[in-house]
Amino acid sequence: MTNAIYLEVNTSKEDYQSSKIMKLPLESLIIYCIYVHCNPEDMILNFVYTSTKLSQESVALQDENLIVINEKDVPWQIMCTYPVVMFNDTILAGLCAVARHICKFITRPHSLYEHEEGLLGFRKSCLQAPNEASIWTKFCEVDIIRTVKEMFSTASLDKVPKNLVRFENHLRKPVRMHNVYKIAREINKGVLKVSEADAEKTPVKEEDKNDKNRVPKSRKWKSNTKKDIDIDCTTKIKDLNISHQYAEGPFVTLADLVLFPSYHIIVQFFGGSFESLFPYSYKWYKNLLNTLELKSLVDKISKLEIKNTIMECNAIPETEDVSLYKCDPKRHNPKKRLFTKEDDIIKALSLLQNDMELNVDDNKLDCNINWADVPDGANPTAGHLPDERVLRKSQQLENLALAVLSVAQDGDIIVDFCSGSGHLGILVAHLLPNCTIILLENKEQSLLRARKRVHEMGMKNVLFFQCNLDFFVGNFDIGIALHACGIASDLVLDKCLHAKAKFVLCPCCYGSLHATDRLAYPRSYKFSNLPINQYLCIGHAADQTHNDHPLTVRGAKCMAIIDSDRGHLAQEFGYTVTLTRLKPLSCTPKNNLLIGVPS
Template identity: 60%
Template sequence: MKNELYLETHTSKQNYDKTSILKVSLESLITYCVYKYCIPLDIKLYFVHTTDSSDKTLLNLQAEHIDFVHKEDICWQVASCLYPVILFDDTIITGLCAVSRHICRHRTSAQSSNEYDDGLLSFRQGCLQAPNEVSIWTKFCEVDLIKTVKELLSEEKLDEIPKSLIRFENHLNKPVKIHNIFKVARELKKENIKSKVHVDHINSSTIDINELKDEARMPKHRKWKSNKKKSEIDIPLKIEDLDLNHQFAEGPFLTLADLVLLPSYHIIVQIIGKNMFESLFPLTYKWFLKITNINEVISLELILQTIKALPLPIIKSLEIPKIEDVSLYKSDPKRHNPKRRLFTKPEDIEKALDVIEDGMELDVSNLEFEALDWKEIPDGANPAAGHLPDERVVRKSQQLENLCQAVISMAQDGNYIVDFCSGSGHLGILVAHLLPKCTIILLENKEQSLLRARDRVHKMGLTNVYFFQCNLDFFIGKFDIGIALHACGIASDLVLDKCLKSNAKFVLCPCCYGSVHATDRLVYPRSSKFKSMTIDQYLCIGHTADQTHKDHPLTVRGERCMAIIDSDRARLAEEHGYKVTLSRLKPLSCTDKNNLLVGVPS
């Protein structure tokens, strides 16, 4: 089984042999540090020599015994993703946090006494598991802080403290939030009280609680097993008495998050200067010193000390920007939440619909397709073989039937087809079975969903399916057809943009129109034909498009609003030279969100 890690370097093997120095990106440096800490003996590390990167903030990494591979010699799966990349049998893992988690799972290094009993991935292996689209914490570690470091490395003058550094300082000042916090706190206090009794032979009923709290902060290697028997020492604890502080980034234990953050902060401290950094961020500096003094981390410090000749910006005085004091564990306040919106008023809907002029909306065509013989479809690709209620099986089968027939009508032998936001692979696996001469990519950022799909594919014996555990952003490969069934909100637009950029055909059945919202990458309306609409009018129509429930008096209006949003998407594709049809799934009862966009480039 292949288990290979690929990092990017801008140093050729010939130059490396002369200097033992590699020019690498910050992402590659962080991943290399995680790799050296974990020592995963069954993961082979390769550096890919490339010259076509827009990253101007490369770092010098001194490394020994490096294996090189030329860009032209790597397999297409690896070449389809941004580095770092893991090739694990038939699965690709990309994205800094996901790759680092995979490395942790294969570690052979001794566990530090500062770690939780479950290791770097902490309680139930959950550290940095959530993708950055939904987790503000993963986004901070994987995107925000790295962006900050690269900006610092490229600035000639620094006038303002980066907001991300203030956010982490505030984070360390907040109460610890971990899933098993009460259990950890009770065990810490009980164990330390027992230790105190044993050592001092306590003869009085008085205990110095402040001293015990100080001892409770000392990390120790222990297992937190539930004990249903009544404890010999019963200590009632209230939440305000827990007194668990952020010794590390995620609480009382060293986790993968600390290793991911360390290289970035090593650079930041070097740029700003230790004295100024300590005065600005005392809690962060305390965390930084604690991490760097851990025996198991010293080897990483030796690696990071080789980062020399950093471009240092001129710092005269620093302004402190005002930011919202929001925990990095909470939902991003900027993240769109349609439940926070006020109920759309009828008069606002009418005003928004009045803006629609002739020629803006796409005609809804009639979808014709041949029904599948589901008796001939094997269990792994058949919803009837799962654990769904009978009614749900019928509707799911009808949805898959519609999209599969659309894909079959446009596919050619040898095509690469990507099932975006594939979940557990219902659509992509069925397409793979029906089109054995095509290569199918199941792209999903949730690890457990992809593992379920992988298990079904292997049981079916399909050899034309590959698995990509990553966000849409990390996939940069070329493909021929992009498909997505009920990709929620802006995900449908991100998939559409991927298809347009690759000049690929697309079959999209959008969902959650009320979740559409402007981002730093998406502007609404999307097409020039709809530019007469304001963003508020557009979102009003999107919110109304979700009012398509069965036997509801507003369903007709909701269906029209769905068609308006999808017409805007279709017009954007037409501006890129596509021929687009808008139709509806049959029967309409198979789903409330039953629009189908099919696009073919000219």
């Protein structure tokens, strides 16, 4: 069984062998520390020396037993930014995805401070949501790491980084977790102990350390909850007084391990002023330091060479006074919602010029797939979808699969971006057995369902990538996406353009388009004079495509406008672009089909 981790380092194999000191990026350090703490079974840790210039935010780590390899020795399937895991036919990329994978092979005994289901918490869901959808995952995987790198890259700080304030606010707020009332009742009844001092005095017997299957003892909790409070669902969460001993509440979770190396560096940056500036963060940090099971992790991090940064000012920036929980009620502000008004749509459409819209061509692809010959794993009729969706889904898949067949060649690498449970990609893999199909999806459960179906069919030309779009950096020949929501369609298009790959796209959710640090709207030079507000207004109107609706015709026109902008962008990259529609149109309201072939 292949189960290997690949981390980027800036020290060559020869230099490491002579010095036993390694320079590595922060993401590699975090995964290394989690690996040391979990001590996963049958998992190989490889450090990959890259020829990229040594970055300022690299840190030095001293360890005598690490494996360093060159990039040429990395399997070709590793087509993602590090850190990466290769687990048989599945590639996992991204800090949180790799960290979660390590936890599934943990050999360290269960800690008294962990949730009964382990470091991944209730239903193994800790840091499961991708950073595009989860404020908390984004903070752990992107925001705090960006803050540390910014601190590395500057000689002095004139104000406290905003993300440190956000985490401090989070720790001050009430704990929001599954079964919070049940936990509070157990504390109230004395079922769970509340003395932190007792917890620190509780030794772990040597036989328990070696017994992986032992039943965990009652956890020790710290809470100010009074025993005489009658707790029910009407009690306000803030009155439960369950404090943030750790990042997600009263349990040590994977999130603590992900955040700890960054905060260890941050504490060194601030020195003695950190406790006065961030008392709750410092308490959390000390709680982790005092957790017996983290001592090996602390010992490794203590060998870091921390760069000194001069703190010129301790000014605290203003930030939203909310927790990092997405469900925090203070986060919802109806005033920030965007409503599309009829006059705005009319005004936006009036700004269009005659040559801006692409012609919507007739779909000339002959729908000739014999579904009776398609095996169950690649066939929507096999029970993988509700009955009412089977016909429409079959029609959607047939349109895109035939478009791929019209541009594919033997030996092509085809990436099904945002593949979900693999309906499109698996069908294409069946129809093109001489091509390699990559199913790329950031949702673990969806990809597992696809993997199960492929294995049951015995297919050998499919690989699985669990990662965000931006982590994939490999070369490929065709990119496909069926109903990649909102900006995901544009991210897929950009991947194809920069790889000079053909694309077959059926976009979706035009109303959720928004400018990001990676995307600017409008996309093309042809549309560049259209103001962003009017452009997004047209995007909102493009979602008005429901059946038997008076605005359906205008909605279809607005869809064509947004996709024309995408098509013009591809033409600027030298592509021949065709904009057509799925047939029959009734198979989905979002029925545009954008096909591009590089010249």
